[in-house]
Amino acid sequence: MSPGKPRMSPPLPSSRKTPTTTLDAGDRPYHHGDLRRAIVETASAMLREDKGWKFTLREVARRAGVSHAAPYKHFPDKAALLLELALRGFDQLGQELQAAITPRPRSARKEFLAVGGAYIAFGVANPALYRLMFSGDAGDPRVAHLSERALSALGVLLDMLTRGQASGAFRRRPLQGQAAACWAQVHGITMLSIEGLLMPEKVGTTPAQDALETLLDGVLA
Amino acid sequence: MSPGKPRMSPPLPSSRKTPTTTLDAGDRPYHHGDLRRAIVETASAMLREDKGWKFTLREVARRAGVSHAAPYKHFPDKAALLLELALRGFDQLGQELQAAITPRPRSARKEFLAVGGAYIAFGVANPALYRLMFSGDAGDPRVAHLSERALSALGVLLDMLTRGQASGAFRRRPLQGQAAACWAQVHGITMLSIEGLLMPEKVGTTPAQDALETLLDGVLA
DNA sequence: ACCTGAACACCGTTCAAGT
DNA sequence: ACCTGAACACCGTTCAAGT
Numbered sequence: 001m002s003p004g005k006p007r008m009s010p011p012l013p014s015s016r017k018t019p020t021t022t023l024d025a026g027d028r029p030y031h032h033g034d035l036r037r038a039i040v041e042t043a044s045a046m047l048r049e050d051k052g053w054k055f056t057l058r059e060v061a062r063r064a065g066v067s068h069a070a071p072y073k074h075f076p077d078k079a080a081l082l083l084e085l086a087l088r089g090f091d092q093l094g095q096e097l098q099a100a101i102t103p104r105p106r107s108a109r110k111e112f113l114a115v116g117g118a119y120i121a122f123g124v125a126n127p128a129l130y131r132l133m134f135s136g137d138a139g140d141p142r143v144a145h146l147s148e149r150a151l152s153a154l155g156v157l158l159d160m161l162t163r164g165q166a167s168g169a170f171r172r173r174p175l176q177g178q179a180a181a182c183w184a185q186v187h188g189i190t191m192l193s194i195e196g197l198l199m200p201e202k203v204g205t206t207p208a209q210d211a212l213e214t215l216l217d218g219v220l221a
Numbered sequence: 222m223s224p225g226k227p228r229m230s231p232p233l234p235s236s237r238k239t240p241t242t243t244l245d246a247g248d249r250p251y252h253h254g255d256l257r258r259a260i261v262e263t264a265s266a267m268l269r270e271d272k273g274w275k276f277t278l279r280e281v282a283r284r285a286g287v288s289h290a291a292p293y294k295h296f297p298d299k300a301a302l303l304l305e306l307a308l309r310g311f312d313q314l315g316q317e318l319q320a321a322i323t324p325r326p327r328s329a330r331k332e333f334l335a336v337g338g339a340y341i342a343f344g345v346a347n348p349a350l351y352r353l354m355f356s357g358d359a360g361d362p363r364v365a366h367l368s369e370r371a372l373s374a375l376g377v378l379l380d381m382l383t384r385g386q387a388s389g390a391f392r393r394r395p396l397q398g399q400a401a402a403c404w405a406q407v408h409g410i411t412m413l414s415i416e417g418l419l420m421p422e423k424v425g426t427t428p429a430q431d432a433l434e435t436l437l438d439g440v441l442a
Numbered sequence: 443a444c445c446t447g448a449a450c451a452c453c454g455t456t457c458a459a460g461t
Numbered sequence: 462a463c464c465t466g467a468a469c470a471c472c473g474t475t476c477a478a479g480t
Contacts, residue, residue, distance in 0.1 A: 035463080052357070057454065067465050069456080074463095078454065134416055136273070147418050171438070177431025180419060181406070184432045188409025189401075195355055197368050198401060210398025211405045217392070218439025256444080278473065288446050290475080295444095299473065 036074040038064050043085055047128045055128075057081070082137055087149050089126070089133045094153035096122050101156065108169035111160055112219065116186050116212045123190035130190060157182060164219070171221045178219065185215045257295040259285050264306055268349045276349075278302070303358055308370050310347070310354045315374035317343050322377065329390035332381050333440065337407050337433045344411035351411060378403060385440070392442045399440065406436045 042064045046053060057078045058068040075081045100118035105111045123130040133150075158179055164170035170178075189208045192198040198207045263285045267274060278299045279289040296302045321339035326332045344351040354371075379400055385391035391399075410429045413419040419428045 056452090058452085068454090069466080070464055072455075134412065134418075136416055150418060173435065174431065177428055178435055180410075180413075180428035181432035181435035184409030184413055184419075185402070185406050185436070186409070187413060188405030188407070191355065191412060192401075192405055192408060195357055197355075197371060198405070207398055207401035210395065211402035214394065214399055214402035214439045215406070215436060216439065218435045218437065277471090279471085289473090290447080291445055293474075 035064070035066060035070060039071055039074060039081065040084060040088075043081060044088070047085060047132065048126065050128065053128060055082070079137070082132060083145065085129065086133045086146060089129045090146070090149040090153045093119070093122050094156065097153065097156040101160070108164040108167060109216065109220065112164065112216055113212060115157055115160055116182070119186040120190050120193065120208055120212075124193050127194045130194065134187070154179065154183060168221060170219050182215065182219070185211065256285070256287060256291060260292055260295060260302065261305060261309075264302060265309070268306060268353065269347065271349065274349060276303070300358070303353060304366065306350065307354045307367060310350045311367070311370040311374045314340070314343050315377065318374065318377040322381070329385040329388060330437065330441065333385065333437055334433060336378055336381055337403070340407040341411050341414065341429055341433075345414050348415045351415065355408070375400065375404060389442060391440050403436065403440070406432065
């Protein structure tokens with residue numbers, strides 16, 4: 001598609017800007033301020049652009065306006081950058097789940113559907129990021145950090161189930177097992193949706209919603 | 222790990238064997254009989270070996286004992302070979318689901334757990350293949366063939382749900398939605414298990430089983 | 443008809459060298 | 462301290478040439 005495309009922006013020998021301590025979003029501090037952040041942001045943008053994108057370290061460097069070796073001063077290797085992106089993804093997911101129930105819905109049922117819906121919406125809105133988060137492309141000891149961060153993102157889910165069980169709205173089951181069931185369900189729905197295998201055309205209504213409600217039947221008391 | 226490893230088997234200029242019409246498993250027809258099948262089998266073996274394996278066309282050719290350009294006479298590109306592997310995966314999955322209920326369990330409940338358990342067991346036993354089947358690495362129009370084949374593999378699931386609803390054991394719900402719920406659940410459990418995120422240590426008992434039974438609660442009448 | 447070898451445009455990663 | 466340029470060992474893919 002893009003063979004031999006020209007350098008998109010020459011190294012611009014502009015005046016060195018003092019490293020801003022405030023996180024100015026519109027800044028381009030590139031190869032003099034903090035390249036590390038520029039790399040992460042460029043990579044995030046690439047992840048956001050296209051779900052079928054082949055993620056390349058050299059392409060990140062190109063778009064950040066630095067040489068292809070520069071990133072190695074900030075990340076030991078490609079996997080380390082991917083790990084950072086994945087971790088940020090889990091943090092973002094956690095925030096969105098929290099936001100989905102900040103004006104807390106009155107019924108446990110509505111709360112359940114709000115959290116589940118927000119989870120699926122996040123994955124479908126950020127397919128490349130979501131797949132990265134679960135792809136294992138970020139190395140294997142990554143699991144240590146990742147699963148920790150993933151579990152923390154799921155804190156909202158655990159709290160919700162705890163409340164539901166306490167109020168008597170949900171069946172009293174071992175919390176971890178019930179949480180695993182819910183996580184697996186929304187993860188499965190999200191993944192199949194991203195891959196285009198849960199097509200609303202082939203199915204009556206929206207299968208994602210149906211699947212969520214079928215699980216809800218198993219959770220409600 | 223393996224830099225510059227020597228050719229593992231020289232082209233052996235043995236007597237040309239007549240192309241066997243019967244599928245002799247122990248044969249090595251390699252670069253004179255049907256290379257196509259040799260490539261597929263070599264690739265399958267590589268997929269079976271290691272879940273973290275980086276699948277390389279050149280490596281397949283190396284292990285099949287042919288030049289790295291030879292596969293292009295049988296597959297237009299790498300994606301085409303991966304597609305073939307994925308399709309075979311879905312066929313195998315379909316067979317295993319069928320086998321799981323060939324002496325049909327007496328209760329709908331047992332049948333449900335047998336099918337679900339077989340699905341998860343297949344994925345966990347063939348992690349690289351399972352991930353390939355859902356990874357989108359096999360191109361995109363692939364979805365046309367793939368989803369067709371995937372749905373056909375899920376025929377066993379649909380039949381089971383139909384029987385369960387007919388007998389009154391399962392809730393009467395739109396079949397496609399209920400099937401989507403079940404598929405998403407087993408897919409989610411399988412994926413999370415493969416990635417090592419459903420660790421039995423962290424959870425009381427086996428979370429996969431718990432998750433399956435929680436869904437079952439939502440399916441049972 | 444089927445396969446090889448050299449070639450091209452890429453990668454990830456390393457390292458001496460520049461500022 | 463941070464970045465560049467050349468270099469190495471790989472890829473996927475193409476193509477003329479061999480048998």
